[in-house]
Amino acid sequence: MITARHLEKSYGPVHAVRDLSFDVRPGVVTGFLGPNGAGKSTTLRLMLGLDRGGGTATFGGRRFVELRRPLRVVGAVLDATAFHPTRTARRHLRMLAASAALPEGRVDDVLGLVGLEGAADRQPGGFSLGMGQRLALAAALLGDPEYLVLDEPANGLDPEGIQWLRQFLGQLAVQGRCVLVSSHLLAEMGLMAQDLVVIGRGELIWQGAAAEFVDRFTGREAVVRTPHADLLAGLLQQAGVPRIEQEPDGALLLEGVDLAFVGDLAAAHGIPLHELSRRTASLEDAFLRATGTAAEFRAVPSPATAAGGAW
Amino acid sequence: MIGMYRDALRLEIQRLLSVRSTYVLVSLAVTTAVLLDLFIAVFSPVGTLSHDDTAAALTVGADLSPLSVVGLWVGVLAVTAVSHDYRYRLVRAVLTAVPRRGVLLAARLTVLGVVAAACASLVPLLSAAGCLALGRRPVLDTTTAHVVAAHLVVVVGWAWLGAGVGWLVRHAAGAIAVLLVVPLIVEPLLLLAIRWGPGKALLRPVVPVLPFSAAREALGQQLDPGRGSIGALLSAVVFGVEVVVVILLTWAVVRRRDA
Numbered sequence: 001m002i003t004a005r006h007l008e009k010s011y012g013p014v015h016a017v018r019d020l021s022f023d024v025r026p027g028v029v030t031g032f033l034g035p036n037g038a039g040k041s042t043t044l045r046l047m048l049g050l051d052r053g054g055g056t057a058t059f060g061g062r063r064f065v066e067l068r069r070p071l072r073v074v075g076a077v078l079d080a081t082a083f084h085p086t087r088t089a090r091r092h093l094r095m096l097a098a099s100a101a102l103p104e105g106r107v108d109d110v111l112g113l114v115g116l117e118g119a120a121d122r123q124p125g126g127f128s129l130g131m132g133q134r135l136a137l138a139a140a141l142l143g144d145p146e147y148l149v150l151d152e153p154a155n156g157l158d159p160e161g162i163q164w165l166r167q168f169l170g171q172l173a174v175q176g177r178c179v180l181v182s183s184h185l186l187a188e189m190g191l192m193a194q195d196l197v198v199i200g201r202g203e204l205i206w207q208g209a210a211a212e213f214v215d216r217f218t219g220r221e222a223v224v225r226t227p228h229a230d231l232l233a234g235l236l237q238q239a240g241v242p243r244i245e246q247e248p249d250g251a252l253l254l255e256g257v258d259l260a261f262v263g264d265l266a267a268a269h270g271i272p273l274h275e276l277s278r279r280t281a282s283l284e285d286a287f288l289r290a291t292g293t294a295a296e297f298r299a300v301p302s303p304a305t306a307a308g309g310a311w
Numbered sequence: 312m313i314g315m316y317r318d319a320l321r322l323e324i325q326r327l328l329s330v331r332s333t334y335v336l337v338s339l340a341v342t343t344a345v346l347l348d349l350f351i352a353v354f355s356p357v358g359t360l361s362h363d364d365t366a367a368a369l370t371v372g373a374d375l376s377p378l379s380v381v382g383l384w385v386g387v388l389a390v391t392a393v394s395h396d397y398r399y400r401l402v403r404a405v406l407t408a409v410p411r412r413g414v415l416l417a418a419r420l421t422v423l424g425v426v427a428a429a430c431a432s433l434v435p436l437l438s439a440a441g442c443l444a445l446g447r448r449p450v451l452d453t454t455t456a457h458v459v460a461a462h463l464v465v466v467v468g469w470a471w472l473g474a475g476v477g478w479l480v481r482h483a484a485g486a487i488a489v490l491l492v493v494p495l496i497v498e499p500l501l502l503l504a505i506r507w508g509p510g511k512a513l514l515r516p517v518v519p520v521l522p523f524s525a526a527r528e529a530l531g532q533q534l535d536p537g538r539g540s541i542g543a544l545l546s547a548v549v550f551g552v553e554v555v556v557v558i559l560l561t562w563a564v565v566r567r568r569d570a
Contacts (some may be wrong), residue, residue, distance in 0.1 A: 049410050050403055050570035065410040069318060076407045082400040084330055091329040098321035099408040139404060 001026060001060065002147055002178050007046050008054030009039070009202070016042045017053065017202040024180045024195070026146075029173045031193030031210065032182035035291050039202035040182045041078070044151050048076055059147045059178075071100040075140030077150040080132040085125025089116055089135050092124065093142060100143050110138040115164075129156025137165075148172065148179045154188055166192045190283035200291045210283065217286040222254040224262055225275035232271050239265065251275070312414070319409045319418035326405075327422055332391055340384030340430045341437070347371045347380060348438035352447040360442065362534055365449040368442055369435040370462040374530035377494040377523055379462065381434055382469030385427040386490045389473030392423060394483040402570050412566050416478075420471055420558065427470035431463040457533045457543070464547055465526040468554045472522075475557040478565055494523035525549040 002024035009017040017039040024030045034040045047057035049065045056063060059074050067073050083092050093107040111117045114134040119127070124135060133156050140148060148169075154162050162185075169192060173179045180197075183189050189196075189210075196213050198206040206213050226232050229252055233244050236254065243255035254262065259276055266273050327333050352360065352368040360368060371380040396402040409415045442449050449455065473490060480486040498521045505514045518540070519525060525546045532543035541549070 045403070045570065048407055050406055052567055052569055067410070068314065070410055071408055074407070078403045078407070079400050082404045084395060084399050084401060086331055087329050091325070095322055095325040095329055096404065096408050098325045099318045101318060101321070136404075 002047075002057065002149075002180060003061075004043070004047055004055065004057045006055035007043055007057065009042050009046055009051060010053075015202050017046060020055070020199065020202065020204055022197045022204060022207045024178045024197070026176050026178045027173055028194040029169050029179045029181060029192050030195040030197060031189040032180055032197050032199075033184075033186070033189060033287060033291075034182075034199040034205075036184070038199050038291070040199065041151050042202075043199070044076075044078065044149055044180075044182060047149065048074070048078075050078075069100040069143065071096065071102070071145065072143035073145055074147045074149060075143065075145040076148075077133070077136045077140045077153050079151075080129055080136050080156060083124045083132070083135060086123050088121050089124055089127075089138075090120040092135065093138060096139050097142050102142055106142060106144075110141045113141060113168075114138045130158055130161055133157055134161075146177050148177060148181075150179070150181045152183055153181060154183055154185055162188055186284040186287055187282070198287065198290055205290050213290070214283055214286040217290045221279045222257055222259055222262060223275060223277050223279050224252040224254060224266075224273060225250065226252075226266065226271055226273050228271045231269070232266060235265055235269060235271075236262070253279075315409070315411055315414045316418055319411075319414045320421060322405070322408060323415075323418045323422040327392060327426065330395075332395075333388065333426075336384055336388040336391070337426065337430060340381050340388070341433055343384070344371050344381045344430075344434040345437045345441060348434070349441045349445065352438075352442045352445055355447055357446055359448040360450060362450050362454055364447075365451075365455050366458040366530065366534055368447070368449060369438050369455065369459055370530065371434075373462050373465065374458065374527060374534060377499065377527065378491075379465050379469060379526070381430050381462075382427075382466045382526075383490065385423070385430055385466055386469040386473030387487055388426065389423045389470045390477040390483050390486040390490070392419065393474050393477030394481060394486060397481040398483065406570050413562060416558075416562060416565060420474055423470045423474055424467045427467045428463055431466035435459045435462070454533055458530050461529045461533060461543065461547055465529060465550065468526065468550055471554050472557055475554075475561040478561045479557075498523050519546065520549055520553070522550055522553040525553070 005021045007017050007020040020043060032040055042051060045051040046053045046055065047064065064070060064074060089111065090107055093110065094104060097104070097107055108117070111120050114137050116131065116134050116138060119131060124132065127135065133153060137153060140150065154165055157165060166188065169179050169181065181193065193210050195208065196206060196210045197204070198213065206216070224232065229246060229250055233246065233252055236244055236257070241254055241257045245253040247253055259278065263273065263276055348368045348371055351372060355364040355368065366374050373379045396405060405415065406412070439449050439451070473486065476486040476489045480489065501521060502518065502524070505511050505518055508514065529543050529547035529550060532538055532546060536542065
């Protein structure tokens with residue numbers, strides 16, 4: 001278990017991370033989400049003792065700086081471009097492996113795991129961002145660690161690489177490891193993470209199962225299509241349905257209502273239904289609602305967009 | 312803690328030996344120093360060199376010059392070894408492998424010190440062999456041994472100063488500028504002010520504690536014990552203490568700094 005308690009970090013008067021506490025369970029991939037400037041990377045650096053701040057983070061009960069050979073316990077990806085441009089990929093990994101007394105064969109193993117065996121003796125100065133990510137991931141996996149802390153590991157990966165990463169992290173989690181992954185790729189995180197830690201302005205917004213997060217922040221909407229939408233909408237309003245909206249294509253969007261109730265009501269009044277279904281919101285919808293007031297930086301909508309116009 | 316230090320040493324050895332700049336700078340340190348030593352020897356009288364000429368021909372005149380040539384190169388090596396961490400953002404990767412910053416700092420200083428000592432040992436050996444080949448026989452006695460030993464201490468000090476300033480400045484050009492400006496401009500100007508300036512009586516006690524002047528005197532007073540005010544050994548101690556002060560300041564800054 002990774003445990004973070006009361007993490008704090010300030011830059012002058014600005015609180016980057018404020019009294020942040022959460023847990024990361026073994027056996028699942030935990031997504032670490034937040035808008036730009038929410039403090040995700042700062043939090044990860046605090047957990048690894050790289051930034052100085054308040055609070056504690058423990059990995060299996062031990063603080064990172066107390067670990068005798070940290071690479072054997074915690075693997076971290078913090079920056080995909082953190083390598084000397086002329087030190088070959090193999091030598092870069094050998095250098096890190098030396099700190100944990102890992103055998104040299106392990107370097108070739110992890111290069112193979114991340115698909116970089118062909119570039120092992122190339123200088124990483126010429127690597128693409130995706131190759132840099134793979135090298136950083138190889139470094140994190142060197143010690144076969146029980147805990148993985150990954151900051152935007154999918155950045156720069158091509159679709160195939162992202163799919164590989166998802167499956168790879170899933171396998172690691174299934175082996176009982178703790179995997180904490182920060183990402184801004186919400187669709188990808190929706191596929192990858194079973195648990196979520198969501199922060200905004202350095203504070204915890206949500207921690208729990210990803211599915212619960214979507215339910216909690218979006219609710220579950222019912223979609224009804226009928227040629228008598230106005231009539232049905234009036235009946236639903238009389239029945240006390242809290243939210244009824246009509247979409248441009250005529251479909252009714254209902255919230256806080258049971259599907260069976262809608263079906264029974266329509267049948268009782270002889271209203272034919274062409275569709276009666278549940279619409280589950282995406283992780284992105286939930287994220288935008290959850291962090292709506294916590295976004296540090298926000299784009300101003302263009303006049304055309306704001307007016308509902310089209311390009 | 313000793314185990315962590317050993318682990319950090321292994322990383323630092325790998326780190327230093329796995330980049331080309333290390334070999335380039337070590338080669339430059341040795342070849343330029345030996346060539347300059349032989350240049351000095353060539354312009355010395357044929358036959359056995361005097362003590363002064365021997366010292367000059369084995370240490371590139373470090374007993375007279377504000378700069379130690381070998382020291383400067385290993386100082387640059389130390390600066391790059393540290394500043395590359397920041398330039399290429401390696402510092403986080405390294406600190407996730409060795410999270411105890413004091414252990415990392417000690418290991419890096421050890422490795423740089425060993426490389427500096429190796430350069431400072433190799434140069435007099437090659438220079439002495441070159442002198443003999445040119446028909447200029449160096450005086451190989453205790454005085455020369457003391458000069459060479461003092462030079463070794465000074466060169467290691469330069470390496471540690473380079474690392475310390477590199478950590479403090481985090482920028483190679485800035486750190487190298489500090490290493491050049493202090494001995495070439497700041498100290499000579501201070502010495503001029505002390506000799507001719509209005510507050511010379513007040514400033515005179517400062518002379519023995521100017522770091523690079525003290526390093527020079529640690530060598531020079533082996534040859535001419537009467538030329539300074541505090542002696543060769545004490546001059547070496549002054550230089551050493553000042554290097555340690557820079558390292559302690561570095562430690563105080565690095566341990567609190569965000570990586």
